[in-house]
Amino acid sequence: MRAYLLLMLVAAAVTYLATPGARWVARRTNAISAVRARDVHVLPTPRLGGLAMLLGIVVAVVLASQMPFLSGVFADPQAWGIVGGAAIVCLLGWADDVWDLDWMTKLAGQVLAAGFMAWQQVQLTWLPTPEGLVITSSRLSLFVTVLVVVVAMNAVNFVDGLDGLAAGLIAIGGSAFFLYSYSLTQQSSPENYANLATMLLAVLVGVCLGFLPHNFYPSHIFMGDSGSMVLGLVFAGAAITITGNIDPTATGDALSGAQRVPLFIPLLLPVAVVLLPLLDMALAVVRRVAAGKSPFHPDRMHLHHRMLALGHSHRRAVLILYVWAAVFSFGVAALVRWDWSVVLTGLGVAVVVALLLTLGPLRTRGRFLDDDVATGAVPAVPAAADAVAPTPTTTSHEGRS
Template sequence: MRVYLLIAAIAGGVTWLVTPIVRHMAIEIGAVGEVRARDVHKIPTPRMGGVAMLIGFVVAMLFASRIPFISGLFREDTTAWVIMIGAALVSLLGVADDVWDLDWMLKLAGQLLISVFVSWGGVQIISLPLGSLVAASPSLSMAITAILIVASINAVNFVDGLDGLASGIVAIGGVAFAIYSYILARTSPSYASMATLIDVALVGICVGFILHNWHPAKLFMGDSGSMLLGYLITCASIVMTGRLDPMSVHTSVYLPVFMPILLPVLVLFLPVLDMCLAIVRRLSHGQSPMHPDRMHLHHRMLGIGHGVRGAVSILWGWAALIAFGSLSVLFFQPFHVAIGMAVATVVLTVATMYPYMKHRLPEIREENREYREARRGAEHTRHGRR
């Protein structure tokens, strides 16, 4: 465990250190986001923060490759190197979008090509609780993996609308993934786990970047960051569960809720929900699924009356509830988990709706007062006519 904490600290420290350098570079090359109608920020802010996160991740992984406890993961398999190459390609695609604002179809095509490459390189969902995908069709395994990676990349990209929101949600998911993968690794002869390694490095770069990205942000992660985070957390989940044989793991550890397809959805529930709602909303209006608007979950939180920091904190709370609520069934009785989640849901619901009710309740009381006065006036007029 101490080795993983060291890797997380290295990833976070490197990201924190190089972020100001990347910010200066973004300004120099013109990767500065103009203020658009849908944006929350009021002044042009440099993007490309994902480059700093990529550097932090790669440095942490290279450092890990030299640690005896983990180095075997790099010698025995090419998965780590394929994931790092894919991370660099995803981040470069995001940099191109941060600088030149690529057409969404071109960006989607690039995401798909990179996902296919990573899947072809060995990062695949090769088994499900229903059976082996490779036995059915290697092409099917690659296709499902690529689609899952692209979907997660865009889910995180959709939710990246407030300072610290996307990085915080992914960090929460990364912690949940790391705990679960570490538990699984303890059932194997070696405690070393590629999934845990990716997760802790991911959490580290998120925390290191949040220190510069907390409202008011000095630098945005841009598509180079949001796509990188979606890519990495999905690769970690695929490495963790996509090769897991349910028959070889004790039932107290492996639960149906953690199936390879459902696990990213549970941990990234808010980004996936926001993406699905946005796609349905835009298609129903005859618009492109990538057409920008101000109807995302974080925009609605601001519309209710929350400030940026308050909205981010509450959305983090919802993400933590879903991620750790699902994970807690490994340690507590389902009945107790259900009670705890119900209480937390009530608390978060009150916190979410408080600004709205704070302003709305006086309006409701005023409306009721006016209604009663109007009713008494009508009754008085009616009695006077008699």
């Protein structure tokens, strides 16, 4: 565990220290989020935080490759395949943040990055069901792998609309996934806790934590496409590689009790971690297609926009969405340690609390969570006839992320 925590700390420190440099590069290359009609931020903001994230990942992985404890992890090219894929989408995101690429070009670049990972043996070869469904066709394995990676990248992209939202959601969900992966490694390989997925998740959580001080409201820099796609790709890579820790030929007769649970978790936990982004993306596609528009047509109907419409301040909306992410991800991860009935009871209580926070009186109370407290601004008192809610200084990051 100490080795993983060290990698997390290194990734966080490098990302934190490199982010001002990424902000400088963004200004020099004009990678700036302008204020557009669909946005809710009021000032142009640099958006190349992904460069600092990529640097944090690279430095942490290079350090891990020099650790005797993790030397076996680098016996095959999977780790470098994920790092290479992250570099590809980071450069793609940089180009999009500067030149605003069309969606087909972005999709082609995402497929290229996912294909590179698959070429480096990061592939889904079976699905973790009780029967251990093996994907016998190499073409089907490649297609499913690329699909999972592309969906994960775009899901994180869609949810990145409030300061600190995407980085915080991945940090929380990644922490739950990290604890699950470490616990699974203890069960499956008690003599050696070295594991690629656990290492990647530790690094992923670290870069998110290192970036958050710069990105939480009021944000000084956005992660941009270069960041959201890197987070999605690395998370998907970890989720794919973790299936290698479970024997696909195992059956219910061979496993019992808590040992049977891991057969389901690799399928459920990644979905739980990105449930909010996936839900946001699915609703956006349905909404836009039903209106006769392109699925990629931007609007102001994302989940984070709805939170603001409920009356929540920017910071309050982000923190409540953090709560929902923790409920789903840690709820599923808890199945590894506790009986499903106990977990289901706790999950029900947590959902009720999250609903009260979302729809209850906190929408108009909790002065310390108001946006003007964070910025030090003195809120104006508008006349009754034309009172309006204060405009949060963020952006709908679809198109910026």
